[in-house]
Amino acid sequence: MRQLSLGKSGPQVSALCLGCLNFGTKTDKSLSYQLLDQYVEAGGNFLDTSNNYAFWNGAGVGGQSETLLGEWMKEKGNRDRIFLATKVGANPTIPGGGFPAKEGLSKKAIHKAVDESLKRLQTDYIDLYYAHIDDMDVPLEETLDAFNQLVQSGKVRTIGCSNHYTWRLEEARSISQSRGFASYQCIQQRYTYLRPRPGADFDVQISVSEEMLKYIETHEEIALLAYSPLLSGAYSRQDRPIPVQYAGLDAEKRIAVLQEISKETGATHNQVILAWMLSNSPVALPLIAASSTEQLQENLHALDVTLTQEQIKRLNEATY
Template identity: 65%
Template structure:
């Protein structure tokens, strides 16, 4: 599956980002040549007045009005939506056969489509046998409801186990992982709750397996790199922060780009190559993110960024 070099993260579309602005940002992304849209069935239940599904519904209505479904690559996720309004991640639907079979039809309805291009297991579910999850996912592929499968917030050991099971049964394997990933490294004891950060083991696994890709969510840490009013999350306050920030600023000056653009370029041009999910609530933010595709880092700059 060929996708855009930057995916548009649609988490707040239809909720915190209202319909009009969501449509305008989607149009801007499409006009720039983008076609890879990322959402989930639980987006964004934590926002005021939301229960999950708002983002999918917004995207479905936009595609219906624009008549462009066939030109878009749609990724959505299952497993992390609360089972009742007001519930949290501790009440998530999980990855049982029943939960997945119910969720896929609801997502298809909201998205006004009869297939999902990329369907993720959103959060690992240790209470359900992997074989059960993978078997029902395979059924969705065979039924034509899903084209490709991915996982998110999985450890390397669970990825290996899942792919081994799929290969043994000749089922469709997970082809990618979507993980928290950015230029700064989190502290060794960092706790992100249900989220997992890409670690060295995962990056090495992706290097070794050319048929398995990595996508990064929260690559810009909600603006913390460039906005004085947005502090870095406490998980990124380790001793190496100053050194990496110094090199990041140097490379940004050398390329005449912004630090955000250099981070996105570094993720894409490094090994393994990482597709970033970029979120935006304004035209300027999206324009800046898309401008990262014009940044060409030299090998020396990549090495300097990596070694800092």
């Protein structure tokens, strides 16, 4: 599988990251193992999880995804060949409390969470550790100091953030530079081909803004990762309508162009979107998820799709 660097000089990772959100809850152990094996056999090495996955799924309480990954890596003996990402900050401290009861990003919460994640993952280090949801109740310097301590101790190798606004990312990088702390090397945001409607509400999730895209484009040391790139099947399934946050005339125009490019390339809508993310400027490394081996195979074949500059331009400029 093609490799990309996380930022200008960051570690090398697979161009498609496997999102493991539902593993151990909605996706049972057997299928989770099949998908993990299939991804690795295709040359993938980049796995994404979180300490709160997936407390909202049935009997989920958080930690099930990490636990399953730890068991799988131990069984396969492949920890040294996996680039493992997990997150802190959004796990509820009260059962049933949901995001309002999230642990947050205090120094105490971060140190407690990382040790619990390491235990579940059955490893002594995490390749990439994210601040999952911004916590404006805690001084940013405290959060960054805690992350820096984890890097210095060897428990964490690279740090990033998720669901942060551009100005908060810039503020964090400025503090890290002035204090000599480890700095965020990537940001993971909600991002897809369709653009959210003005004022669209995604609760705790933050969608990539035009400002963020410009910022990443001019700061090559920061990598952009995209979660929910395929809108849970909305581009390909009749039973999955376009989410209301994206619906409208702009979406209709962009979908029409997407259909044109799909016919020209012989690729599915999903494959075109993933190829667009990897070919566009700035590059967005997609997190792919699947509930079947067929879905995963379709996503993996996006790496075989080559878009021309003219096609990329048409996709970018499609608007109402």
